[in-house]
Structures are given as structure tokens and as C-alpha cells.
Amino acid sequence: MKDALSLLNTVFGYDQFRSPQDQIIDTVINGGDALVLMPTGGGKSLCYQIPSLARSGCGIVISPLIALMQDQVSALRELGVRAAYLNSTLDPGQVMQVEEDLLRGELDLLYIAPERLNQERSLALLERAPIALFAIDEAHCVSQWGHDFRADYLQLSLLHQRFPAIPRIALTATADERTRAEIIQRLDLGEARQFIAGFDRPNIRYRIALKHNARQQLLGFLREEHPQDAGIVYCLSRKKVEDTAFWLQEQGFNALPYHAGLDSSIRADYQARFLREENIIMVATIAFGMGIDKPDVRFVAHLDMPKTVEAYYQETGRAGRDGDPANAWMVYGLQDVIKLRQMLDSSEGSETHKRAEQHRLNAMLGLCEITSCRRQSLLAYFGDDLEQPCGNCDTCLEPVDTFDGTEAAQKALSVVYRTGQRFGVNHLVDVLRGSEGEKIYQFDHHQLPTYGVGKDLDNNQWRSVFRQLVARGYLSVDLERFGALRLEEQCRPLLKGEERIDLRRDVKKKTARQTTRTSLPQDIDVALWEALRECRRELAESQGVPPYVIFHDRTLQEMCVVLPRSKTAFGRISGVGERKLDKYGDDFIAVIDRHLEQA
Incomplete structure (x- = not known):
């Protein structure tokens, strides 16, 4: 041995x-x-x-x-x-x-x-x-x-x-x-x-926000923070993947679609391009990504909520494999929950399997709705303990504003009960807000005690209340009635005034930003850095392999600091084994020599 x-x-x-x-x-x-x-x-x-x-x-x-x-x-x-x-x-x-x-x-x-x-x-x-x-x-x-x-x-x-x-x-x-x-x-x-070995990826910043206009939210995120970066955008359906990829292309991004319905040769070509070219955004279903070994993915974005915490962790884990800062960004809404529960209900799994998947979906929704440190909650799901809040997730960087939502929750639960647990969120909000729509009068809901009692909150605020009550298990979604809300046994003490509840106050605001492109140490010469990257790109292209197979970014950065001008010195660089020393040492040393002579 x-x-x-x-x-x-x-x-x-x-x-x-x-x-x-x-x-x-x-x-x-x-x-x-x-x-x-x-x-x-x-x-x-x-x-x-x-x-x-x-x-x-x-x-x-x-x-x-x-x-x-x-x-x-x-x-x-x-x-x-x-x-x-x-x-x-x-x-x-x-x-x-x-x-x-x-x-x-x-x-x-x-x-x-x-x-x-x-x-x-x-x-x-x-x-x-x-x-x-x-x-x-x-x-x-x-x-x-x-x-x-x-x-x-x-x-x-x-x-x-x-x-x-x-x-x-x-x-x-x-x-x-x-x-x-x-x-x-x-x-x-x-x-x-x-x-x-632990599940924590401290370089990843977890950020989850409510959907308002998902495309525009994604566009703002990309333009402000990742205009030239490689990343992955996950969507739930194949159609949404294709529509989003083509829309991003129209916005000037180098985006490609990826899902199981594409021809296998096209999928293979797109995956190879993602691995070997820079600045490509892959818009994909979960069919893409398992085992992807690209170190410089600077962001993973979700336009739909994943089904489980495991899926979320696995998919976000494809960002920042090189250890540099990366973003895990997601927008979600109650409609995501309804859609996922419809998919679960129509699956061919056993009742035991469906119940287990329902618990996992609830855990994922709980992670979205949490008001404390998101990383602590994520790690706790896998049995991993983080003693202090991480300081690198949205809820740590911009603590969530909460309010005593007991009265609002009681009104919301009451209107579900008084309308017969047969209606979805939109109609329930109309009843609370005192709408005079045709459907209100069709069912005589203008005569209910709860009619018009919720004018103190706007439509979006009431949607937030209902979403949080679903997330916490006070309400459930009846899929056989096209998204009607039903009361759960857990809501009884709240309705009776025997317990109180704090709810998050959802406001439209910019989430904490982070510059996630590879940041160079101050003592690194940018011109040399770019020259070494160009040398790496040419070698990778000539051999038909991704650039990181030649050397990772950190190895190039160390070359910029150490400035090796001999094979012996080059061999001491981290990530340079004997084979790569013999194969590439002369090429990179020549780049360093030329740069120093010009300087």
C-alpha cells in the first residue's frame, strides 16, 4: 500500500x-x-x-x-x-x-x-x-x-x-x-x-422572499449582483424552464434551458457548455445538477419552492463549491404550496409515503416562514447544531418585523368557518375586506358577521396572514375543492382566545445584498490574474475540458501572490501535483515571466 x-x-x-x-x-x-x-x-x-x-x-x-x-x-x-x-x-x-x-x-x-x-x-x-x-x-x-x-x-x-x-x-x-x-x-x-462531517456551508447566504413579480425580482437580483456570473435557476415545470430561459436571453443573459423532455444530445451539449464556458445561467428542473462539479457557481435561484428541505439543501449546495461567497436566493408564495400538494396528491405513492412527503413539504414551508436564523433551522433539520445565529442569512442581516397577529388570525379562521370551508384565499379576503363582487352576493356572504371586519389590512396583508396560518398548521388546503382552506384541530385554542400568535410583517424591500463574484486580495495584480486565466482557458479549450480541471481559481490566486519563476517554486503551489507541474508548469511560469518583464 x-x-x-x-x-x-x-x-x-x-x-x-x-x-x-x-x-x-x-x-x-x-x-x-x-x-x-x-x-x-x-x-x-x-x-x-x-x-x-x-x-x-x-x-x-x-x-x-x-x-x-x-x-x-x-x-x-x-x-x-x-x-x-x-x-x-x-x-x-x-x-x-x-x-x-x-x-x-x-x-x-x-x-x-x-x-x-x-x-x-x-x-x-x-x-x-x-x-x-x-x-x-x-x-x-x-x-x-x-x-x-x-x-x-x-x-x-x-x-x-x-x-x-x-x-x-x-x-x-x-x-x-x-x-x-x-x-x-x-x-x-x-x-x-x-x-x-456537518452540513454547514458558511459561504452560502440563504435568502428567501415572497413572490410579488417573480421575473422582475429575479431580473433585479441578477442585474444588481450577478451580471456576469455562472448560476442555476430552478423552476418546477418544463414549460416554465423554457419560458424563463428564453426571457433571460431577451434580457441579455447567456441562459440555457435544461429538463428531462429535451433531446439527450441537447442536454449533454448544454451541460458541457455550462461546465466549460463562463457566465452561463442554466435554467432547469431538478433533472439538472446532481453531482455537478463546477466550483464557481456564484448563485442558485429558485423561482418555485422545492418539495423538501433535502431538495433545497442539495440544490443550493451547487453554489460556491470553491468556498468563495455565493447566494442561495428563492421566491415563493401560497400558490407554490397548493401546486406541490396537488402534485403530491396525484402521485402513485402509498398513503404512508404521501404522509411522509406531506411532513417534508410542511418542513420546507416552515423554513420559508421562519423569523429566526434560517441557517440554524436548516442545519437543525439534519440534526446539526449551530450554537449562534449565522449572521449570513436574510433573517440575521435584516431581522423580520413581527406583530401580534392574534386578532387577525381569529378573523381569518372565523371567515373560513363561516363560509363553510369551501373557498380559497381570494374569496375569503374579499369577504373580510367587504368586497361587493358578484360572488359575495351569490353566496349571501355579505350577511356574514365576518363581512367587512378586515378593512384594516390590505389584500396582500391578508394573503400573508392566510399563508402563515397554513404554514403553521392552523389551516390546510383542500385539493379536492381547488384550493379551499379548511380548519385544523390545532386552531381551536387560537379561535377561543386561549393562545396568541405573532406573525411576520411582510413588506416589499430589497433583501440584503452580497457581492459574490470571486474577490481578489488587494495585493494581487489584476493584469497578471487575467493573463493566467487566459492561459488556463486556452489550455482547457485545446484539451476539451473545463478550465477548473486545469487549475482552480485559488491556485491561480496563489500564483499571483507567490510569483513562482522556477519549477521547484511552482511545485509548492497548492493544487499543483507532480503531473500538473510537468504538464503546465512551463506555460504558467512563462506567463508570470512575461508579466514581470513588462512591469
């Missing part, structure tokens, strides 16, 4: 591990199983890549996305690692070549899709090959309660049955306690050591 720290330095160009990477790697190198929960950008890949290099044989990585496999294999080959993949993009001749390389012991890592792994032909191949370990990436896909469920993951317990002596490592960035238990049970990992 090879020394893990030596591999980290010579292959990957880093001096030390982040905790608990060293413990995980040591466990797997020594033949133990591991379950790893580590936030996006926390360095999960090294936890199986280094043991694959240290142990005898080839590391087999089960990965759910073709694009992710290709991206990781390209990056590993740049480091001199003998990596390959088996998926549907290869022709029979290429498949045969990879299989022969595996059997001859000429591969360090092999990425394979779960559908292919489960085939008897693939299992028979692996039984003849020298195997170092099995790594199950995106392990939350095994959970039928999760948002990225993949049926083929359910078969992966066969790895323990067919290869009992080979260590397994399952990795994910998103799993609550219930999902973790299901991963352990379905993958037969009862004896595995568990490593939970």
Missing part, C-alpha cells in the same frame, strides 16, 4: 487532509466499510480516490450520472491517474478496451452506472478483476423517501453478498436521520463506520 498523505501531495497537490478525510481514508485503506455524510465541496471524492490508489487493485465507483463520470475521469487523467468509465456513451470497441484494461490491472479507478453494474455480465467481469474497493456515490439515491430516488440503487446490497471481502464506502451530501437509516439497511452497511 502507498502512503495516503504522500498521494495527497504528489498526485493532488495538497499538503494536508481536512478532518475527517484522514480517518475515512484510513478506515477504507485498512479494509473497513464507511458511510460518509459530507457537505458539497467538502472533498468527498478524495475519500475513495486516495484509497483506490493506495490499495491493490482498481476502485469501482458507482455513479448515477454520465456527465459526472466523464467530468471526474477527465480531471483524474489530468492528474496522471489511470481512470475510465463504462456507460452508454461508449461503443462496443471502447467497452472492450476498458474491460481489458481492468482485467490487466491497468486501471486505478473505474466509474460505472448502477444499471450496468447490476447486469450479470458486469458482475462476472468484476469477479475476474483485481478490485480495491466499491464506492457508492450519491448514496441518498437508495432512499425511496428521497428526492433523487434511483431504483437501480436498491440492488446494490449485492456488492456485499458477491464481494464480502472488498471494502465499501457510501457517500452523500444530503441525508436526514431517516434516510441515513435506509441507506444502512438497503446497502447492508450495518457494520460500517459512520462519518458525519
Whole structure:
């Protein structure tokens, strides 16, 4: 076996591990199983890549996305690692070549899709090959309660049955306690050591606002804070994805649509452009993003509320993987809740599954409505404790204004009751505000005691009251009656005056801003920085790989500070391993030499 720290330095160009990477790697190198929960950008890949290099044989990585496999294999080959993949993009001749390389012991890592792994032909191949370990990436896909469920993951317990002596490592960035238990049970990992590295991504600023005019809100956010940045905009429907992407193009942004209904070649082309070009905005459904390894995504925006906190965390986690400031921005409204509940109600899942998903949707709505630190609430959902408010979310930076909403809530609950729990928000607000619309007189609602008692609040304020009562479980939405509101048992003490309630005072205001583009230290020469980026771009273009596969931004920044003019000095830069030193050292040193001579 090879020394893990030596591999980290010579292959990957880093001096030390982040905790608990060293413990995980040591466990797997020594033949133990591991379950790893580590936030996006926390360095999960090294936890199986280094043991694959240290142990005898080839590391087999089960990965759910073709694009992710290709991206990781390209990056590993740049480091001199003998990596390959088996998926549907290869022709029979290429498949045969990879299989022969595996059997001859000429591969360090092999990425394979779960559908292919489960085939008897693939299992028979692996039984003849020298195997170092099995790594199950995106392990939350095994959970039928999760948002990225993949049926083929359910078969992966066969790895323990067919290869009992080979260590397994399952990795994910998103799993609550219930999902973790299901991963352990379905993958037969009862004896595995568990490593939970925490879920906090302190560089991400979480911001959630009410929908007023969602497109204009998004446009203002992009123009003010991200005019030239790469990012992702998530929408619930395919039509909304396409409409939003084309509208952003009309506004001057480099935007592309992405959803499962597009031709697979178009999706692959758009994904490749997003990874390799700068300043592209991908407008997408949740079909896009799992495993996307682009480090400089400066924002993730949601134009619709996600179904679960897990989905929200997973999707927002695609921002700021490089550790620099990033924004997670979302707008939502009561209509989002109604739409998601309609989708849930029409699903083919069991009643148990629907109830569980209903609880998750309620938790997501609760996160939106919370008046305390959003990050504390988000982390608490995953069992992670943040002792102090984070100071980097909207509710910390601009504390929410609340008021005693007891009387308003009682009026709202009363009008639901007196109208027979048969009407939606718009009509209920009309009754409270004393509207003289035709529908009011059609149902004789102008004669109700609650008619006109709510003129002290405007339409939007009443909508806010109803939305918050739904979020807190005092009211529910009757989907069979097209969004009618119903009373829940929880509302009884409030209606009787036995308890009081504080509600948030929703006002239209600009949310706290943050400049999230990569900020350069003051002592860095911008001209040199741009020259190094241009060198990186040309090298990446000539090799058909994303620029960050050559070097990450932080490595370029360190070059600007250290100004290495020899191979020895260049090799000390963080992120420069032996292979990249030999391959790129002369090119970048030449750029630095030219710049210093001109200066």
C-alpha cells in the first residue's frame, strides 16, 4: 500500500487532509466499510480516490450520472491517474478496451452506472478483476423517501453478498436521520463506520422572499449582483424552464434551458457548455445538477419552492463549491404550496409515503416562514447544531418585523368557518375586506358577521396572514375543492382566545445584498490574474475540458501572490501535483515571466 498523505501531495497537490478525510481514508485503506455524510465541496471524492490508489487493485465507483463520470475521469487523467468509465456513451470497441484494461490491472479507478453494474455480465467481469474497493456515490439515491430516488440503487446490497471481502464506502451530501437509516439497511452497511462531517456551508447566504413579480425580482437580483456570473435557476415545470430561459436571453443573459423532455444530445451539449464556458445561467428542473462539479457557481435561484428541505439543501449546495461567497436566493408564495400538494396528491405513492412527503413539504414551508436564523433551522433539520445565529442569512442581516397577529388570525379562521370551508384565499379576503363582487352576493356572504371586519389590512396583508396560518398548521388546503382552506384541530385554542400568535410583517424591500463574484486580495495584480486565466482557458479549450480541471481559481490566486519563476517554486503551489507541474508548469511560469518583464 502507498502512503495516503504522500498521494495527497504528489498526485493532488495538497499538503494536508481536512478532518475527517484522514480517518475515512484510513478506515477504507485498512479494509473497513464507511458511510460518509459530507457537505458539497467538502472533498468527498478524495475519500475513495486516495484509497483506490493506495490499495491493490482498481476502485469501482458507482455513479448515477454520465456527465459526472466523464467530468471526474477527465480531471483524474489530468492528474496522471489511470481512470475510465463504462456507460452508454461508449461503443462496443471502447467497452472492450476498458474491460481489458481492468482485467490487466491497468486501471486505478473505474466509474460505472448502477444499471450496468447490476447486469450479470458486469458482475462476472468484476469477479475476474483485481478490485480495491466499491464506492457508492450519491448514496441518498437508495432512499425511496428521497428526492433523487434511483431504483437501480436498491440492488446494490449485492456488492456485499458477491464481494464480502472488498471494502465499501457510501457517500452523500444530503441525508436526514431517516434516510441515513435506509441507506444502512438497503446497502447492508450495518457494520460500517459512520462519518458525519456537518452540513454547514458558511459561504452560502440563504435568502428567501415572497413572490410579488417573480421575473422582475429575479431580473433585479441578477442585474444588481450577478451580471456576469455562472448560476442555476430552478423552476418546477418544463414549460416554465423554457419560458424563463428564453426571457433571460431577451434580457441579455447567456441562459440555457435544461429538463428531462429535451433531446439527450441537447442536454449533454448544454451541460458541457455550462461546465466549460463562463457566465452561463442554466435554467432547469431538478433533472439538472446532481453531482455537478463546477466550483464557481456564484448563485442558485429558485423561482418555485422545492418539495423538501433535502431538495433545497442539495440544490443550493451547487453554489460556491470553491468556498468563495455565493447566494442561495428563492421566491415563493401560497400558490407554490397548493401546486406541490396537488402534485403530491396525484402521485402513485402509498398513503404512508404521501404522509411522509406531506411532513417534508410542511418542513420546507416552515423554513420559508421562519423569523429566526434560517441557517440554524436548516442545519437543525439534519440534526446539526449551530450554537449562534449565522449572521449570513436574510433573517440575521435584516431581522423580520413581527406583530401580534392574534386578532387577525381569529378573523381569518372565523371567515373560513363561516363560509363553510369551501373557498380559497381570494374569496375569503374579499369577504373580510367587504368586497361587493358578484360572488359575495351569490353566496349571501355579505350577511356574514365576518363581512367587512378586515378593512384594516390590505389584500396582500391578508394573503400573508392566510399563508402563515397554513404554514403553521392552523389551516390546510383542500385539493379536492381547488384550493379551499379548511380548519385544523390545532386552531381551536387560537379561535377561543386561549393562545396568541405573532406573525411576520411582510413588506416589499430589497433583501440584503452580497457581492459574490470571486474577490481578489488587494495585493494581487489584476493584469497578471487575467493573463493566467487566459492561459488556463486556452489550455482547457485545446484539451476539451473545463478550465477548473486545469487549475482552480485559488491556485491561480496563489500564483499571483507567490510569483513562482522556477519549477521547484511552482511545485509548492497548492493544487499543483507532480503531473500538473510537468504538464503546465512551463506555460504558467512563462506567463508570470512575461508579466514581470513588462512591469
